[in-house]
Amino acid sequence: MDDKLKKIAIENSDSIVQLWMQEINSLKLDNYTASISDELFESTNRQFVNVIFTSLKNAGSPKAVEEFSEKIINLGWPLSYITDGLQVFRRVTIDYILGQYEQLDPAFISNVLKSVDTWVEPLIRQLVNEYSGSWENTVSLQRVALQELSAPLIPVMDGITIMPLIGTVDTDRAKLIMENLLDGAIKHNSEVVLIDITGVPVVDTMVAHHIIQAAEAVRLIGATCILVGIRPEIAQTIVNLGIDLSKFPTKSSLKKGFRTALELTDRQIVDLENRADSIEQMIQSLKGE
Incomplete structure (x- = not known):
């Protein structure tokens, strides 16, 4: 200047x-x-x-x-x-x-x-x-x-882990999901992995294909994959698209999926109050004998 x-x-x-x-x-x-x-x-x-x-x-x-x-x-x-x-x-x-x-x-x-x-x-x-x-x-x-943060694998019990998915699943994110699933399943010695798609707004052919690939990969390392969060509209879309999800269990809610995971790992949910009553009845019955 x-x-x-x-x-x-x-x-x-x-x-x-x-x-x-x-x-x-x-x-x-x-x-x-x-x-x-x-x-x-x-x-x-x-x-x-x-x-x-x-x-x-x-x-x-x-x-x-x-x-x-x-x-x-x-x-x-x-x-x-x-x-x-x-x-x-x-x-x-x-x-x-x-x-x-x-x-x-x-x-x-x-x-x-x-x-x-x-x-x-x-x-x-x-x-x-x-x-x-x-x-x-x-x-x-x-x-x-x-x-x-988009594809965390969360261990909730020995042998059971959960991956909650929220938002759109594109190709890049699908690769991340696959990597996290395999690495996490091996790291946590998972027997059952639950993929929760409750927060996924749309499940189209591509999304379903990515999920199936992830489930197959988990199966190959010796774990079972359960798909949970199947809402009615998602179920209808999957049927209309002719997508085959028969190779691994599916449940409508995380609660039902978790119960199935417990069964697959030889565990179950027990009502402690009812169990206490049953034990008390058994004791009284033995005393009567």
Whole structure:
């Protein structure tokens, strides 16, 4: 940026910032920032404009740009907040500098436009790149976290584990389900694995195919797979699609599936109160003899 114009911008930064804040605040009523509290909006704008002037004084400040980009992403604000803000800043700065002169010739105006562009354009690219990189990193971390939570295998008793599924089962998630099932079944020495699809909204041919593959894989390592959570509409869909689920047990609820799992592992649920009465009757009967 031209040294003379740079000096004008820095010396009059308070006035330029005030004009910029006025324009940004006027835009707040008509865009995505309308629901943001005034306090948060103003503090973020202050940080934004500090980043802008820091870049002018220090010929770029990567750390400040990175921190600001991360803040915008964490707040959930769109990239357009950055681009709109810088475009407004460009216009306000040009108007302010030109307003300091009474005589304006085309060459001078062109120099002002070019000087401000050489200041703002690199900052736009830097902020957009940082925002995009931070956003991709954030999305990647969230995707990994969701995958870890989307197909958990939970041991509930010796030899019995449960995998509750919630949401849509796509190809990527099906691979994760298969891996977790096999690894978990071996790790927990599972004899029976219950796959609960109560939270799966739609079971089509592809979803059923993935579930069947998972059940077959579990069977090959010596465990039994029980599919539970078969709602009436899901059962009707499976029948209409001609999907064969006869190779492994299916139950309408997790409770029924768990009872079956107990039976398969030579266990059963016993009512302690009734059992106590039976034992008492047996004792009385023996005394009578």
